[in-house]
Amino acid sequence: MSVAERVAAEALIVDVDGFEGPLDVLLTLSRTQKVDLRKISVLQLAHQYLAFVEKAKALRLELAADYLVMAAWLAFLKSRLLLPPDPTEEGPSGEELAAHLAFQLERLQAMRDAAARLMGRDRLGRDFFARGQAEDVARIKTVTYTATLLDLMQGYARIRTRDEFRPFVMDRDSVFTMEQALERMRPLIGFAGTWTDLTTYMPDGWDTDPVRRRSATAATFAASLELVKEGHLEIRQTETFAPIQLRRKDERS
């Protein structure tokens, strides 16, 4: 190995994090061959890549699995290319595999060149410019609402993500509304001549599940206040946190 080659190999290893996958490494290695990518020696490239992986191992660098898969495959390819073809063997020949790899490298290089040309074009806001002051002559004002597909998808994603945070959303079947509580209480309060605990007005079947109990309590309490406001009920609580009691309001007094 020449000094230059060694330096190049070292640089590769140091930079291993900078590579965008095994194909990128192969492309970089192929540059040392200094030939048209179409005439590249895949065999030589396989050698170089395996050496690169060995070196990385020697330096105890962690290589991602992709790199190792590629190494194993190139070792396989190497053996196929070196050994005379076995007519009983199925699948693509070594040459076919090598040709496809060369194609992949050429295509990746072509895309990189294309990307560079694209980014090197005159660009809006840097080389050429839009109208600096869009004119605002009109007096007609209409409002249209708009949304992009991205908004739509983000909105949907938001809802679906929210599913995992259900505690903040009450299920309908656990909600006892004030209207329901009122409906329940109106016929009952006629019999409440004496002070009666609020809890006795709670609907049946709503006292075991804490979520349901909370909703029913809140609704019953709110309905009681409503009935007090309407002048049908009296309400009292002897001290903080003591039971709340209800009594029919004597209409004559």
Add this chain to the structure above:
Amino acid sequence: MTEESDAEETPSDSLFQAPPMGEQERMVEAVLFASAEPVSVRDLESRMPHGCDAAEALVRLRKRYEGRGVQVLKIGDAWAIRTAPDLGFLMQKETVETRKLSRAAIETLAIIAYHQPVTRAEIEEIRGVSVSRGTVDQLLEMEWIRFGRRKMTPGRPVTFVVTPQFLDHFGLESARDLPGLKELRSAGLLENRLPPSALPTVSDKDEDDEDIGAGQPELFED
């Protein structure tokens, strides 16, 4: 300043020779076009190569635009390009105000698109909050949704489906082309960050009193 007089006498003058007047006119034209505000002669000259005569270029440019759809106007000490007054009627569209659809509307629309035909109750089930009449009305009015067939379930509730206008707006061939959850996730749209809805606020409440129970679940809306 000093270079100007130097330029006439010294051999270095080609270095400082101003571009031809046609070129100067182009420059003034581009700057007036791209600038957000009217530009003064002094400002123009400070941007242009040394030795340019912006005032002269402006006079020529103004002449060039005479009778065109836009004019070169002097506004105070500065210059700008403006629409010809007789064409003001064409600018009406410039003030169409576009507003983003509300989050409630976007979410409702998304659910209809992904789950159609879907009933109001089903939308509420998925969103976890009640859907105000205003939201549905707005989407109907925009012609992005319409009523579909009634469901063959008790009460025969109406369903909602998206319209061809909807597909057109979002560049979709059919609602089936909408990316699925897996694709949303791989595009980074479905991060597992805590949804903003975790903080209940009372803003953005729909004013629809007719929906029984609407008040309470809405409390938990974003």
Add this chain to the structure above:
Amino acid sequence: MTEESDAEETPSDSLFQAPPMGEQERMVEAVLFASAEPVSVRDLESRMPHGCDAAEALVRLRKRYEGRGVQVLKIGDAWAIRTAPDLGFLMQKETVETRKLSRAAIETLAIIAYHQPVTRAEIEEIRGVSVSRGTVDQLLEMEWIRFGRRKMTPGRPVTFVVTPQFLDHFGLESARDLPGLKELRSAGLLENRLPPSALPTVSDKDEDDEDIGAGQPELFED
């Protein structure tokens, strides 16, 4: 619609007669000057008096501005006025800092532009690495790419295509004008050549030749 046929037969036709072409050119000029965004032919015609031929007026206008400080550009289906690129040096004040894109993002963008409509699996096949969520997300957010039609292959994967904003940013009339596109195509480098079975791939792909053929006509979908 009805007016058009009426105009040919009834005496009221002068009411609907389109203004002379010179006048139409002025109108198109005024609207394009006033707008920072590209304006579609359809949009132009909806704003101009009935019977105008905006497309023709645009062609004339483009010619009129040849070699001037600003140019009339076609971007996809729409038109815009933009300053001449050689005068960018005058515009330091107007220059906007564009977000620096990572190498992965730039490559992904180029692959989408040259291979569109293209699936994530195809992008990964070309780059030899998986495409990170953030990369696609960033390009979507910049509105340089968007979701295209689904591919008619098993799993119906979504595709990505570039947007009119992309064309506008890079001064391209259409995706057909991408630099070097023809050469790349004739060199076979835009083909979706299938790997011989034993090649390692980033992700499982199962597409047959039929589907690749199906994808091709959409290459330059707008």
